Amino acid sequence: MNHKRGNVWIAAAGLVINEAGEWLVVKKNYSGLKGKWSLPAGFVKPGEMLDEAAVREVKEETGIEAEPVAFLGLRTGVIDGNISDNMAIFLLRPRSQAITVQEDELHAAAFLSKAALRDDPATSGLLRHLLALEPLASLPPYDGFNPGDPFGYTKYRLYFKSSKL
Template sequence: MDKKRGNVWIAAAGLVVNEADEWLVVKKKYGGLKGKWSLPAGFVQPGETLDEAAIREIKEETGIDAEIVGFLGMRTGVIRNEISDNMAIFLLRAVSDAITVQTEELFTAAFLSKQTLEKDAHTSRLLRYLLQSDPFHYLPFNDGMNPGEPFGYTKYRLYFNNGKN
């Protein structure tokens, strides 16, 4: 068990696409994805929504500013029969293009074409799955919805299939 996070891990990742239809990918220095192209991702911090965590992690790891397009899906699993490991995956649009690599966690970061990622032996399994799933069907968000005062939400977003995507 990771004492800092307990037995339930909640993370967020972002598939950031630029105007050239390239994907923002990173190579981590640690863990099961060490040296593999993967999505910028990290753990949700207290006081932030899943989508805010994805935007923050993208900015921290790569220096790229991005905006949410929608919710792509969820990865969930159990590690060693004790840790619930969950990650929400969002689709984002890049609003900047100058990459600044966070060298503590990453070897590198880049915008790469889908063709380059398909051919690269260092592309992670999740990225390969996403490449096969493109074009994406995603859940758009509704920022104006709030269930009301009794709940005490200070932030609230609903990702829901409203039939427009």
């Protein structure tokens, strides 16, 4: 177990869907997802917002440039009764199409159809759950809110469902 991150882990993932409706998926070389199709994902770095981490991880792992479209959901759990493991999942729009696999971490990366993912036994449980939820509900980003100067935020973004935003 990787304890260098402490007992609270914060990660972000990006679900990138291209114009053909295919999902960008990766096969990791390590962890419980080794050999499974999953979302590009990784840990949030200091000074980074969750959606920025999702965009960065997609770029690092696959070479795909993307932009946030919406917040999809949160995966949260506790490992061994001690480690809080949390991952925010964002819907991203691709700004490029050419995949470059980061070979240090990945075995493969590809845009695959939802049918192909449903039929592939190597599709991860989280992806299967997202496929079962289709069409996905999402919360769009809102950048126009300032919580107040006393807080000292240098970046701030909301993801809430509201007809007023």
